[in-house]
Amino acid sequence: MESNRQQSLFDYLEKKEGSDRPRVAETQLAALEEACRTCNLCTLRSGCRQVVFGDGSPRARLMLVGEGPGADEDRLGKPFIGAAGKLLDRILEAAGLNRDELYITNVVKCRPPRNRLPDTDEVARCLPHLKEQIRLIDPPLIVCLGALATRTMIGSKDTLTRLRGRWYEIEGRRYMPTFHPAALLRDSSKKRPVWEDFKEIAFCYQQITSGG
Ligand code: URA
Ligand code: URA
Numbered sequence: 001m002e003s004n005r006q007q008s009l010f011d012y013l014e015k016k017e018g019s020d021r022p023r024v025a026e027t028q029l030a031a032l033e034e035a036c037r038t039c040n041l042c043t044l045r046s047g048c049r050q051v052v053f054g055d056g057s058p059r060a061r062l063m064l065v066g067e068g069p070g071a072d073e074d075r076l077g078k079p080f081i082g083a084a085g086k087l088l089d090r091i092l093e094a095a096g097l098n099r100d101e102l103y104i105t106n107v108v109k110c111r112p113p114r115n116r117l118p119d120t121d122e123v124a125r126c127l128p129h130l131k132e133q134i135r136l137i138d139p140p141l142i143v144c145l146g147a148l149a150t151r152t153m154i155g156s157k158d159t160l161t162r163l164r165g166r167w168y169e170i171e172g173r174r175y176m177p178t179f180h181p182a183a184l185l186r187d188s189s190k191k192r193p194v195w196e197d198f199k200e201i202a203f204c205y206q207q208i209t210s211g212g
Pocket of ligand 2: 145146147148179180183190
């Protein structure tokens, strides 16, 4: 009943899409967020405080995708606001990227217990949410932060060290794998490659947003 009503709203909005696509997509994104808040497709929801859906501009031209919420994110409901998030903020600022213009989310929307890696079943059950976020926001550029996001979105099992630093074109979008900011906190030798990656990311972003 409830989901029928939601579906007919979507149908109605789809028909209007031609004239008013961005605003329609924003409405659909808000509806998706609502749906995620009551999702029980895996057991992560019962072990976390809240769903961390994503944060930023629904019209972002650049999306960043991490692994899953940590303790701070679970507590406050926003992605990348703990130690790794603060480092990410510094990287974005140094690259001249304004976090408010971007969209940041994670592969899984609920915090795994003790910050363990989400397992393949949890990733598979949560992935439709991320795919729908990508479809609605429709960013031409996506940054995969860390090995899990890279494996999930690029599909390759090759190491992040080999994959990072290049764009991979998939279904009309470009994906750039780079190291996770939490990995930089553990291993400072990764700072240099991440900086190189973000210079390339910012360069492409400026080209796209300056009308190119
Ligand atoms: N690490 C992630 O992968 N995502 C967050 O939101 C925070 C830390
Ligand atoms: N290696 C890293 O340096 N970072 C990751 O996130 C995964 C593997």
